[in-house]
Amino acid sequence: MSATIGSFHNHPGYCDGSGSIEAYAEAALAAGLRSLGLSSHAPVPFACSWTMPLERLPAYCADVRAAQVAYQGRLRLWLGLELDYLSPALIPEGSAFQRERILVHRPEYLVVSVHFVGRDPAGLPWTMDESAESFARQLDAVYRGDARRLVEDYYRLLVEMALVVPGWGLPAIAGHIDKIKMWNAGGRYFAEDAPWYLAAVEKALRAIQAAGLVVEVNTAGLRRGIGEPYPGPRVLHRCKALGIPVTLSSDAHRPEDLIAGFAEAAAHLREAGYQEIVTLEEGGWTRHPLP
Numbered sequence: 649m650s651a652t653i654g655s656f657h658n659h660p661g662y663c664d665g666s667g668s669i670e671a672y673a674e675a676a677l678a679a680g681l682r683s684l685g686l687s688s689h690a691p692v693p694f695a696c697s698w699t700m701p702l703e704r705l706p707a708y709c710a711d712v713r714a715a716q717v718a719y720q721g722r723l724r725l726w727l728g729l730e731l732d733y734l735s736p737a738l739i740p741e742g743s744a745f746q747r748e749r750i751l752v753h754r755p756e757y758l759v760v761s762v763h764f765v766g767r768d769p770a771g772l773p774w775t776m777d778e779s780a781e782s783f784a785r786q787l788d789a790v791y792r793g794d795a796r797r798l799v800e801d802y803y804r805l806l807v808e809m810a811l812v813v814p815g816w817g818l819p820a821i822a823g824h825i826d827k828i829k830m831w832n833a834g835g836r837y838f839a840e841d842a843p844w845y846l847a848a849v850e851k852a853l854r855a856i857q858a859a860g861l862v863v864e865v866n867t868a869g870l871r872r873g874i875g876e877p878y879p880g881p882r883v884l885h886r887c888k889a890l891g892i893p894v895t896l897s898s899d900a901h902r903p904e905d906l907i908a909g910f911a912e913a914a915a916h917l918r919e920a921g922y923q924e925i926v927t928l929e930e931g932g933w934t935r936h937p938l939p
């Protein structure tokens with residue numbers, strides 16, 4: 649793997665991830681990377697089992713900054729966060745919380761993702777990627793089996809997210825943009841070539857393009873069941889047609905997965921017509937030939 653490649657979506661052990669920052673840095677050096685982005689799940693203003701507790705955020709930021717100094721000249725470490733899009737309709741205080749309690753810690757970049765799509769039957773924010781059982785329950789209990797409505801809700805939130813992210817003024821990667829297909833192996837719930845599905849994706853992509861976001865090719869889907877990255881080949885082709893820049897990510901929750909699936913994801917990119925990917929450098933997103 650080329651030394652020009654960085655990896656920017658990684659979860660050390662401050663949220664539901666594991667491993668120290670140093671363990672990720674050593675894995676990055678061993679893989680020949682020049683850049684490593686840490687992106688623990690940012691705290692949210694309600695109880696959540698997989699995000700970082702708000703009390704840990706100062707230590708996380710301090711630890712990444714200390715590692716930046718320790719690895720200076722060998723590896724550029726980036727202080728990032730995977731920040732949820734919290735729709736005002738779902739979490740009215742979410743935007744102020746993120747501005748006043750999270751972004752004040754001055755992360756250098758963000759992975760911005762939609763995980764919370766509406767409320768579960770108990771009235772709590774519902775996470776779309778928690779489990780197959782949770783997805784089936786939500787679809788049945790809240791959407792009365794109408795998968796199209798659930799999926800359209802997800803992509804509508806991506807559009808909303810793309811509208812607000814530029815206001816944060818940070819380099820941002822749109823995280824796992826078609827992850828709503830996670831439990832849809834074999835087209836179990838909906839057809840990913842249905843006109844309504846493609847139209848929902850297209851609206852999200854156009855909003856992402858207009859916002860100047862980078863799309864990641866997230867290889868977690870290759871490791872967990874669905875057999876293709878997020879986004880998959882069809883969506884990647886549309887990204888290419890719209891001129892959206894892309895980067896490779898593994899969404900590692902342990903250091904061993906830092907560049908897992910990168911070769912396969914690069915092949916998907918080439919197939920979609922991409923010849924370059926971007927990595928974060930001092931001047932912003934910088935293009936490099938696809939490895």
Ligand SMILES: [Zn+2]
Nearest residue numbers: 730761823824
């Ligand atoms: Zn995520």
Ligand SMILES: [Zn+2]
Nearest residue numbers: 657659730899
């Ligand atoms: Zn993640």
